[in-house]
Amino acid sequence: MKQSVYDLTQQHRSIRNFKDEPLSDEVVKQLVEAGQMASTSSYIQAYSIIGVRDPEIKKALKEVSGQQYVVDNGYLFVYVIDYYRHSLINEKENGNMNTSFESAEGLLVGAIDVALAAENVALTAEDMGYGVVFLGSLRNDVAKVSEILDLPEHVFPLFGMAVGIPSDNDQGSPKQRLPFEHVFHENKYNADKVAQLEQIERYDKDIQNYYEQRTNGQRSETWSEQIVNMMSQKTRPDILERLNQKGFIKK
Numbered sequence: 001m002k003q004s005v006y007d008l009t010q011q012h013r014s015i016r017n018f019k020d021e022p023l024s025d026e027v028v029k030q031l032v033e034a035g036q037m038a039s040t041s042s043y044i045q046a047y048s049i050i051g052v053r054d055p056e057i058k059k060a061l062k063e064v065s066g067q068q069y070v071v072d073n074g075y076l077f078v079y080v081i082d083y084y085r086h087s088l089i090n091e092k093e094n095g096n097m098n099t100s101f102e103s104a105e106g107l108l109v110g111a112i113d114v115a116l117a118a119e120n121v122a123l124t125a126e127d128m129g130y131g132v133v134f135l136g137s138l139r140n141d142v143a144k145v146s147e148i149l150d151l152p153e154h155v156f157p158l159f160g161m162a163v164g165i166p167s168d169n170d171q172g173s174p175k176q177r178l179p180f181e182h183v184f185h186e187n188k189y190n191a192d193k194v195a196q197l198e199q200i201e202r203y204d205k206d207i208q209n210y211y212e213q214r215t216n217g218q219r220s221e222t223w224s225e226q227i228v229n230m231m232s233q234k235t236r237p238d239i240l241e242r243l244n245q246k247g248f249i250k251k
């Protein structure tokens with residue numbers, strides 16, 4: 001019996017080691033078509049997907065990300081917010097759309113559109129037996145990525161996605177998520193501090209066990225520790241400036 005989409009979601013884990021087996025053009029097309037059928041704010045379709053097969057371009061993008069699987073994969077996608085086509089329509093129709101795509105709301109709309117399309121691609125790829133990993137690391141140098149991919153104004157790279165057949169030695173298991181009741185609030189948000197902290201503590205213990213088991217006791221980190229370490233550093237402080245340069249979030 002074919003597995004349900006629910007089952008598929010429960011098996012997800014990021015894959016970072018792939019077999020040397022390129023995706024066919026037909027599979028690439030199907031994946032993009034799956035992405036395109038995601039819901040899109042007001043039918044705006046404010047994204048594009050750039051497929052990268054050229055090893056030299058992959059190598060250049062790997063210099064930005066620092067991650068080997070940007071090169072070693074079956075195929076690489078780069079997801080961009082794209083209002084370039086809207087800027088052309090604006091010119092052609094003599095419209096007054098700049099306020100829309102240069103606003104904070106325009107940025108949110110574009111980012112949401114990109115994420116929905118990308119997750120459709122990811123799920124479809126996983127359904128076909130491929131593994132995927134998202135690559136926010138491409139935002140380490142947005143200017144460089146824009147140069148490598150010839151991105152015009154009103155186009156902003158959000159993340160990449162490596163896709164491929166998981167290598168045989170990529171053993172692992174899905175990472176446990178936060179407790180259901182911590183993430184799900186019915187009718188109203190429950191900000192009860194004691195309850196929230198208790199749930200986080202429980203999750204911290206589970207994640208600590210998970211890392212201890214996976215690394216034979218080498219790594220023993222709670223989720224809270226991981227999050228504090230990561231979120232206490234100011235990551236990519238140039239992003240607002242880069243967005244402005246590309247014609248985003250000016251209003």
Ligand SMILES: Cc1cc2nc3c(=O)[nH]c(=O)nc-3n(C[C@H](O)[C@H](O)[C@H](O)COP(=O)(O)O)c2cc1C
Pocket residue numbers: 012013014015016067133134135136137138159174175
């Ligand atoms: C937008 C986004 C960007 C990400 N960027 C990277 C990345 O640059 N490198 C990487 O190895 N994983 C990256 N990931 C994968 C996350 O680390 C991973 O999804 C998370 O740790 C949960 O693990 P799982 O996907 O195996 O369940 C990214 C995920 C998302 C959604």
